Amino acid sequence: MKRPPKKAATDRSFVVALSRGLEVLRAFGPNDGLLGNQEIAARTKLPKPTISRLTYTLTKLGYLTPVPRFEKYQLAPAAMSLGYAALANLGVRHLSQSFRDELMQETGGAVAVGARDRLSMIYVGQARSSLTVGVQLDVGSRIPIATTAMGRAYLSALQGEERAALLRDMREYYGSRWPRIKDGIERSDEMVARYGFTISAGEWQDDVHAAGVALTMNDGTGPYAFNCGAPAFRFTEERLINDIGPRLLAMVRKIEAALGGTAAPLSRRTDKSENKKTKSGGKVARVVEGIR
Known part of the structure; x- marks a missing residue:
């Protein structure tokens, strides 16, 4: 709330x-x-x-x-x-289900949509397979905004006083940990501006890697955010940058078209002419995420 x-x-x-x-x-x-x-x-x-x-x-x-x-x-x-009534009235949850299922099958990752609840994102829809045994989250699960791909994608979609107020609340909550968390948020903002998506590689849980994309609705609801995550050994940083992130962004674009919302623009990194340049993206990913 x-x-x-x-x-x-x-x-x-x-x-x-x-x-x-x-x-x-x-x-x-x-x-x-x-x-x-x-x-x-x-x-x-x-x-x-x-x-x-x-x-x-x-x-x-x-x-x-x-x-x-x-x-x-x-x-x-x-x-x-x-709670059930609230879920039933979330059009984004129902309409995105087939898209989430499809991406889950394509990537082997768990694909979820979430909405903000104070300093957390709460899962309102989830597609998960046996391949994502390390990601034990379901509808109703909460994850922090500050350190997750879904949360940071959501934060990147906020504007003005709404974003400033959330940042103040997080600074107060995290105390001495805030400078490091703030650095991660700033890196994610840069990543969204460059690629249209962000990633979290072990920043929330050591063994979980994920990409995140926000969706802002034209009817004033949201923003919502989607993620695609898996155990770290399945989703390396390089794969998050070169494969999972672009796929997730493309999925949210399709949902945007169906719902009339606004997703982050497709970045130049998703253009076929640029894809060959990103095959060495492991180093790029580490630099973007501040991991050297």
């Missing part, structure tokens, strides 16, 4: 109680079964008495199911239906 443009204390239109109730629901992650009031309080940083009132209310409304034996709660079907 994006932060409101004004502080809650000064924004008379901001409903604090509603915000806190939604924070309780957000406390439940994809791998969480049951959570107690104390665990929810720790995750939301709200007082436990407040959490007790909120979980009681959400239970009465049917969004939480109490489990008295353990004095804990789990998400009820009414809460989960909100």
Whole structure:
């Protein structure tokens, strides 16, 4: 969830109680079964008495199911239906499915589409095969914006104050790690400007390499971002630059045409006359990514 443009204390239109109730629901992650009031309080940083009132209310409304034996709660079907309804209304998810499946078959990589959730990208669609056993992500999985190909591609599509605000939030969150992360983001911006896509080679997880491309919709939604990733031994940096990245960009171009969105322009590197020059791209990739 994006932060409101004004502080809650000064924004008379901001409903604090509603915000806190939604924070309780957000406390439940994809791998969480049951959570107690104390665990929810720790995750939301709200007082436990407040959490007790909120979980009681959400239970009465049917969004939480109490489990008295353990004095804990789990998400009820009414809460989960909100997520399913959101997914069902994401046209980009449904329309891109056949394209993602096709690219997955062609490359052997996992191909996903994601949208922003605070400092993370959340997977809203995923195509995966047995060849991508090292990439254990599915719909609902979260990955960081700052160090992943999908996240950096998304960031490259933001403009003005929206981008500046996200960068400020990341700087505050990462603290002493920010200078190094910022360098990676700047390299990715340069890469998007040059090639139309970016890559992350072991910057999020040592054994995962991926390429990323953003898609901005003309209806004002998004941006969204796509990635194609695999274990590092399958997707070398050279292959990301010379094969996976251009294929992913071409795929997003097709989706753009179908949805009426705007993808990054095809770069000169995808032109056949230039392809021969990129066969020695291993060194180029290392320079672009700051790896020497």
